[in-house]
Structures are given as C-alpha cells and as structure tokens.
Amino acid sequence: MNATATIAPEQGAAPQHLVALQRANKVRLARAELKRRIGAGEITVGEVVLGTPWEAASMTVADLLMSQKRWGRTRCRKFLAAVPLTEAKTVGSLTERQRRAVAQALGEDVPAAVETTRQLVAA
Numbered sequence: 115m116n117a118t119a120t121i122a123p124e125q126g127a128a129p130q131h132l133v134a135l136q137r138a139n140k141v142r143l144a145r146a147e148l149k150r151r152i153g154a155g156e157i158t159v160g161e162v163v164l165g166t167p168w169e170a171a172s173m174t175v176a177d178l179l180m181s182q183k184r185w186g187r188t189r190c191r192k193f194l195a196a197v198p199l200t201e202a203k204t205v206g207s208l209t210e211r212q213r214r215a216v217a218q219a220l221g222e223d224v225p226a227a228v229e230t231t232r233q234l235v236a237a
C-alpha cells in the first residue's frame with residue numbers, strides 16, 4: 115500500500131517559495147538601506163554592532179565593515195585579525211564582549227553608543 119500525505123494549500127495563501135522570495139527581497143532591501151546609511155555617515159558600524167537591528171543580525175561583520183567609505187577587503191581583514199574575529203562571523207552571533215571590542219576598536223564610546231543605538235533601533 116503506497117500512501118502519501120499532502121497538505122492542501124489554503125485558499126488565497128501564497129506558495130511557500132513566493133513567501134520565501136518576498137522575505138529575501140525585504141531583507142536585501144533593508145540591508146542595502148543600512149549600508150547606504152553607514153556609507154553616508156548617518157550611523158556607524160559600532161552602533162550597528164552594539165544595537166544589532168534585525169537586518170544586520172545575519173550579515174557578516176566583514177560586510178558591515180566594508181560598507182564604510184575607504185574600507186576594502188585588506189583593511190577589513192587586518193581589523194578583524196586584530197580584534198580576533200573571522201570574516202565569516204555574523205553580527206548576530208557575536209558575544210557581548212566581542213560587540214564591545216569591535217565597537218571600541220572602531221573608536222566608539224561604548225556607554226554612549228549603547229544609548230544612541232537603543233534610540234535608533236526604537237525609531
């Protein structure tokens with residue numbers, strides 16, 4: 115006896131792959147906006163690392179660093195080696211100590227940046 119279980123799609127519900135595409139597009143657009151804000155100097159990488167907004171949580175630290183002006187692969191690699199972090203480390207997986215170390219190495223005043231970041235994330 116061969117029986118297969120299937121789940122009938124709900125009426126009006128979008129197929130799963132379309133929902134996934136919509137979510138991926140939303141994340142891409144949010145990250146692009148975040149990178150633009152960093153490049154324009156509206157927000158610093160240290161503030162993003164300390165606050166960890168949802169769009170940055172799954173980004174690599176290297177991607178975030180390279181969104182700054184005049185930061186390329188070499189400068190990013192040297193910075194991460196000094197902190198010690200790998201290029202593939204995601205912002206969301208950083209420990210609190212690592213977040214503070216990255217922010218301080220970038221010249222952030224950590225206590226002031228934490229308060230500013232809370233205000234930016236809440237807005």
